[in-house]
Amino acid sequence: KETNLLTAKNAVNECVNGGADIIVLPEIFNSPYSNDSFPIYCELVPKIGTISTDIDSIKSPSTYMLSNAAKSHSKYIIGGSIP
Numbered sequence: 329k330e331t332n333l334l335t336a337k338n339a340v341n342e343c344v345n346g347g348a349d350i351i352v353l354p355e356i357f358n359s360p361y362s363n364d365s366f367p368i369y370c371e372l373v374p375k376i377g378t379i380s381t382d383i384d385s386i387k388s389p390s391t392y393m394l395s396n397a398a399k400s401h402s403k404y405i406i407g408g409s410i411p
Contacts, residue, residue, distance in 0.1 A: 329369055332358045333393050336407075344401045355408040358390045366411035373410055 336357050343351045355361075359369030372387045380395035390410045398405040 329358055329389065333389060337393055337397060340397045340401070340403075340405060344403060348403065350404045350406070352406045353394075353408050356411060357408045359411055370411045 336353055339353065340351050359365050371390060372384070374383050374388055374391055380392075380399050383392045383395055385392040390407065394405050394407045397403075
């Protein structure tokens with residue numbers, strides 16, 4: 329998962345450097361696209377309205393990365409789906 333999140337973070341940075349204001353990552357960007365992988369890669373997704381500083385980087389690493397990247401770049405990021 330860490331490799332996938334780093335790849336996604338690098339893609340976000342590349343999009344920002346290219347001038348994007350809205351960045352859309354593919355479905356299930358944080359894991360292999362396989363039903364067998366979902367139990368291994370699943371994570372807690374915070375409730376709507378949770379602020380980035382309250383997101384647990386261990387329990388919700390994908391949401392943590394997306395939220396912090398969006399905040400630091402002042403961009404909108406759509407992270408596909410997270411198992």
